[in-house]
Amino acid sequence: KAGVTQTPRYLIKTRGQQVTLSCSPISGHRSVSWYQQTPGQGLQFLFEYFSETQRNKGNFPGRFSGRQFSNSRSEMNVSTLELGDSALYLCASSTRLAGVSDTQYFGPGTRLTVL
Amino acid sequence: QQQVKQSPQSLIVQKGGISIINCAYENTAFDYFPWYQQFPGKGPALLIAIRPDVSEKKEGRFTISFNKSAKQFSLHIMDSQPGDSATYFCAASGGIKAAGNKLTFGGGTRVLVKP
Numbered sequence: 001k002a003g004v005t006q007t008p009r010y011l012i013k014t015r016g017q018q019v020t021l022s023c024s025p026i027s028g029h030r031s032v033s034w035y036q037q038t039p040g041q042g043l044q045f046l047f048e049y050f051s052e053t054q055r056n057k058g059n060f061p062g063r064f065s066g067r068q069f070s071n072s073r074s075e076m077n078v079s080t081l082e083l084g085d086s087a088l089y090l091c092a093s094s095t096r097l098a099g100v101s102d103t104q105y106f107g108p109g110t111r112l113t114v115l
Numbered sequence: 116q117q118q119v120k121q122s123p124q125s126l127i128v129q130k131g132g133i134s135i136i137n138c139a140y141e142n143t144a145f146d147y148f149p150w151y152q153q154f155p156g157k158g159p160a161l162l163i164a165i166r167p168d169v170s171e172k173k174e175g176r177f178t179i180s181f182n183k184s185a186k187q188f189s190l191h192i193m194d195s196q197p198g199d200s201a202t203y204f205c206a207a208s209g210g211i212k213a214a215g216n217k218l219t220f221g222g223g224t225r226v227l228v229k230p
Contacts, residue, residue: 004158031216043159043204043220056217090158096216103149104218106158 001027004093004107012113018079021110025072025093031055032074033104034066037088046089049074050096078112086114118142119207121221129229134192136224138205141186146209149218150179150190153202162203163190195228202226 005024013019025032034046045058049068066076072093078085088111092104121138128134138148147166151159165172165179165188172179178191192199205221 033216033218035218042222043206043218045217045219048216050216058217092218094216102147102216103161103164104216105161106151108156108158 004091004105006089006091006107006110008110009108010111010113012115013081014115015081015083017081018077019081019112021076021078021089021091021112023074023076023091023093023107025074025091026105029093029095029105030072031094031096031104032068032072033092033094034074034076035090035092035106036060037090037109038086043090046076081114083114085112087112118219119205119221121205121224123224124222125225125227127227127229128195130195130197132195132228134195134199134226134228135189136203136205136226137187137189138207138221139185139187140207140219142207142209142219143186144209145207145219147207148179148181148188149206149208150177151204151206153204153223159204192226195226197228197230200226200228 007022031050033048037043048056052068063079068074088109090109091107094104118141149164150162152162153159163174163177176193181188203224206218208218
């Protein structure tokens, strides 16, 4: 089975711009979660999508948003970019069994640099 | 608020030695405790995971020990190899259904195995 894929792998943007990142989960996985990784804050949960609905959200401003499509692929959008948004954005997929915390498999990430 | 505390931040071990990384959590509703390994430029890869009904789980050279009463769990890497040099993250998830799949990560431990 192919793993989680993320595109693009690298992005350079300037302050004030917006960006969209894409994630394709492992075949058969219906849950997609997004995480931000920075040297200072570590790995932080952004949000989770399951069956095209946001199921859980972390403590990030409204500039961070996402969506999921009927084929389980997900996109994450960051508007009005700030320097502090520079990070590795990771996508993880899982089967999301009902009522059970299950294994999440991570993609390689998208490295976003905001200048 | 950091709910999973990981120590040490870095670790140097000789080839063939044992690497031990410890984590402590606060939320007693957590019911799934995975460990991830991350190499530079890559996404985290699942190493091994445990649920609180088991006190120890071993997979190859990797062992998780879990102490529910102390709210602590640890990773032991036996016969450490230079290829094990990476950053290791403990994580936890569970609780109310809405938060069930949200991973809360420890701060990470950078392990260097000297040949």
